[in-house]
Amino acid sequence: MDKSLKFYTYLVLILFALASIYPLFHVFITSFKQIDEYIENRVFPPSRWVLDNFKVAIEQGHLLYYFRNNVILIPTAMLLYLFVCVTAGFAFGRLRFRLRLPLFLTTLFLMIFPQMLLSLQIFNICNKLYLTDTYLGVILVWTAYFAPFGTYIMATFFSSIPYEIIESARVDGASTWRILTQITTPMALPMLGFLIIIGFQSMWNELPFSLLLLQSMEKRTVTLGVAMVQGQYGIADPLRAAVIVLASSIPILVFLFFQKYITTGTFTGSLKG
Amino acid sequence: MALKIPNSKTQEKMDLNAPVIPNGLKPRKRKSLQAQESRDAYLLITPLLLLTFVFIFFPMVSNFFYSLTDWRGFGGLNWIGLENFRTMIQDERFWQSIKNTLILLLFIPLGVFIPLCLAALLRGGLKGWKFFRAVIYLPQVLGYVILGMIYNLFLRSNGPLNSLFEMVGLQSWALDWLNRPLLALLSLGTVYGVFLRIGFGTIYFLAAMGGVDEHLYEAARVDGAGWWTRFWHITLPSIRFNIEFLVVMSVIENVARAFSFIYTFSRGGPGYSTHTLEYSLYTLGFTNGRIGYASAWSVILFFVCAVIAVMQIRLMRWNDG
Structure with a gap:
């Protein structure tokens, strides 16, 4: 590669890297700034780094409640989500039945509809089933909404498993359930990892459903609680920044931990052409 | 970012002609295995169908029903035909x-x-x-x-x-x-x-x-x-x-x-x-x-x-x- 091309390439990359990271960086340094200082100094790092904003955010922002709720909600919803995606994905990917194609296409069709389009009526239904303001309601709605995509991923994966493997197990008298749990699911473990990552990201960041279903403060998720903070007037920006930093910490940690997995060919098998 | 769709090559091949059951088996045995497989499949997709029916499909259909009413979230509702749509295009x-x-x-x-x-x-x-x-x-x-x-x-x-x-x-x-x-x-x-x-x-x-x-x-x-x-x-x-x-x-x-x-x-x-x-x-x-x-x-x-x-x-x- 010649020199000037290399120079411009780096220039463009650095520019975009800065553009994508700077707003985040700004929020990070602002969260350590004293409220008075932020009025004068918006751009530069704080002259004195303080933790006051975090203290206030945790004490008055009920953040600990929200984190507790996420710890309850997400793992439970995740188990249900994995169960639904793996069972349905296996059926669509590797079993033969008459309504397979129409049902599979319907599942794909359902993936696109916006949460807001459904929320009004979901709220209505949950009200009738006594599911509003309960963890169970959110868990069921999340699973229902996110499972079609997960099912699609799993179906894609399972359909790539050679038939011979399943056939020979069948000849040996293994039941479908046994084939699923002892042969194909162990083969799908890397895919399950991917499923857990996207499931986690979808659920952690979900707003419309939790906004409508979780009315009381004690039940709110982190994302919902943070969104509510945004709606309140008279909250100083450094305080807002501290709330953002606390709420982002977990997704960022997850990203750093799985960085290679997420950004490389990712789910290579399913993304590569 | 809920939607990430894989590329085609590894995607679902919808070949319904592929052999399902090993050929060596006797016809009757094959048939019963096929029926069994189909039953199992329906059982396995039941959780998905149940959830999506209640929380996605049904809400979607209800929208059509309520669009013809003046419901405000509680109390009774009146059937008002296409009135909402008329209001909408003037809104x-x-x-x-x-x-x-x-x-x-x-x-x-x-x-x-x-x-x-x-x-x-x-x-x-x-x-x-x-x-x-x-x-x-x-x-x-x-x-x-x-x-x-x-x-x-x-x-x-x-x-x-x-x-x-x-x-x-x-x-x-x-x-x-x-x-x-x-x-x-x-x-x-x-x-x-x-x-x-x-x-x-x-x-x-x-x-x-x-x-x-x-x-x-x-x-x-x-x-x-x-x-x-x-x-x-x-x-x-x-x-x-x-x-x-x-x-x-x-x-x-x-x-x-x-x-x-x-x-x-x-x-x-x-x-x-x-x-x-x-x-x-x-x-x-x-x-x-x-x-x-x-x-x-x-x-x-x-x-x-x-x-x-x-x-x-x-x-x-x-x-x-």
Whole structure:
């Protein structure tokens, strides 16, 4: 590669890297700034780094409640989500039945509809089933909404498993359930990892459903609680920044931990052409 | 970022003729095994069907029913025929929401082109490309609620962006990005429609480009083709499907996934200037409590999404050969 091309390439990359990271960086340094200082100094790092904003955010922002709720909600919803995606994905990917194609296409069709389009009526239904303001309601709605995509991923994966493997197990008298749990699911473990990552990201960041279903403060998720903070007037920006930093910490940690997995060919098998 | 669709090659091959049951078995045994397999399949998809029926399919159908009523969320409801639809087409907010949604779509070409270029640059394998890839993707993990807050803070009239402009002597660039109707919409388009597409788009294209035959590039290099020629004549045609796919996905993100971002970025304001069709459902249904009327809007949004969904599925299957 010649020199000037290399120079411009780096220039463009650095520019975009800065553009994508700077707003985040700004929020990070602002969260350590004293409220008075932020009025004068918006751009530069704080002259004195303080933790006051975090203290206030945790004490008055009920953040600990929200984190507790996420710890309850997400793992439970995740188990249900994995169960639904793996069972349905296996059926669509590797079993033969008459309504397979129409049902599979319907599942794909359902993936696109916006949460807001459904929320009004979901709220209505949950009200009738006594599911509003309960963890169970959110868990069921999340699973229902996110499972079609997960099912699609799993179906894609399972359909790539050679038939011979399943056939020979069948000849040996293994039941479908046994084939699923002892042969194909162990083969799908890397895919399950991917499923857990996207499931986690979808659920952690979900707003419309939790906004409508979780009315009381004690039940709110982190994302919902943070969104509510945004709606309140008279909250100083450094305080807002501290709330953002606390709420982002977990997704960022997850990203750093799985960085290679997420950004490389990712789910290579399913993304590569 | 709920939707990431794999490329075709590894995708579901819908060959219904493949042998299901080993051929060596006796016919009767085969038949019973086939019936068993079919029964098991229905059992396995029951959890999915049950959940999606109750929480997705049924709500969707209910929208059609309530759109013909004047229900306000509690108490009785009256059957009012197409009255809601008549009110809707005379409602200025309806047309503004549609206009806003369409304007957001205009940002898609840029939101697809930039990731394409970045992916092509990163593919060159310069030192440190993995670092750039990670940094460019990083904002994506935060989710739209947090990103909306971050960019709201960033673009305020007294925020850091304007402070930066003033520091370098560009006072006239320091605009009130979020409080002027048209400017707020353009800010939304630039941030949501372009900036927030970059992270995923780049790694998506990068993965797709990894599948392009390396010999094509070598041959082109031997023929003396420059960087741009190779990009235009080899890379682009090779990943055409992925480009089309990202365009459709961007349409979905703009039409059907923007609520969370708008909620914290601009709250649909000032006035109705950043209300998309989707966001208006929230204002009408929950802030104003006009469920019947909001359902009429939902019906329109349903048809818009249905068209996009059919496009998407056709693209996936058509590419499947």
